[in-house]
Amino acid sequence: MTAAPDAPRPAPERGIPIVISAPSGTGKSTIADRLVEAHPSAVHSISCTTRALRPGERDGEHYFFTTNDEFKRKIETGEFLEWAIVHGHYYGTPLKALESQLENGRDVILTIDPQGALSVKRIYPAGVFIFVVPPSWDVLMKRLYKRATDDQKSVDIRVANARKEIAYVGHYEYLVVNDDLEEAVRHVTAIIMAEHMKTSRVNHRSLPILS
Numbered sequence: 001m002t003a004a005p006d007a008p009r010p011a012p013e014r015g016i017p018i019v020i021s022a023p024s025g026t027g028k029s030t031i032a033d034r035l036v037e038a039h040p041s042a043v044h045s046i047s048c049t050t051r052a053l054r055p056g057e058r059d060g061e062h063y064f065f066t067t068n069d070e071f072k073r074k075i076e077t078g079e080f081l082e083w084a085i086v087h088g089h090y091y092g093t094p095l096k097a098l099e100s101q102l103e104n105g106r107d108v109i110l111t112i113d114p115q116g117a118l119s120v121k122r123i124y125p126a127g128v129f130i131f132v133v134p135p136s137w138d139v140l141m142k143r144l145y146k147r148a149t150d151d152q153k154s155v156d157i158r159v160a161n162a163r164k165e166i167a168y169v170g171h172y173e174y175l176v177v178n179d180d181l182e183e184a185v186r187h188v189t190a191i192i193m194a195e196h197m198k199t200s201r202v203n204h205r206s207l208p209i210l211s
Helices: 028-038 068-076 095-103 114-123 137-146 152-166 181-196
Strands: 017-021 042-044 047-049 063-065 080-086 089-094 107-111 128-133 174-177
Touching (some): 028 042, 068 080, 068 089, 080 114, 128 181, 174 181
Parallel strands (some): 017 128, 128 174
Antiparallel strands (some): 080 089
16 A cells, blocks of 8 residues: 655654554454554554464564463563453553653554453543444454464354454444455544644644744
8 A cells, every 4th residue: 555645743742542453353453554554653562462473473573472471470560551361362562662652752553452442541541442343244254264374263262252342342432344444544544643633632832833
């Protein structure tokens, strides 16, 4: 995708935590990748997880892969912004790295489940919370079965979890239907641009007319 140049806008005081949640197979990771590719001011939040690496993944780039014991130690020492057990594995967001990016004016994209999103919302209520859904259950099932990395048991778990996750839609400010990926990316991009234009986020010192 060729990205249009960012329109001039007032500089924010801080970056914005942008949470994208969706059932497995809905495309949230692909949408997040497109956002980071198109906007240099946006970065991924790299989660820590106890699940195994998948083909093509690299430790420290896609996730920080660790053991159950090490993950539990990090919980006890308060190193996570949020953490949850998803599909039988631990996932967590390292707090120190996230806060450093926000302080440097970077938008941080978090692709996390609704449990984690609610934890983030308690700490960052001014964040942007977007829920992505497929157009129908039939489409979701087809996408899950096309994933060669999951066996039947894993697919069944993800479908059951999807039904639970969609019940959390009301906790999000925005809902995006991913029927066409390019359109979904445009919708999410528009949401983020609009959020940056909120008067509550504007750095008045960057605009002489407001100083």
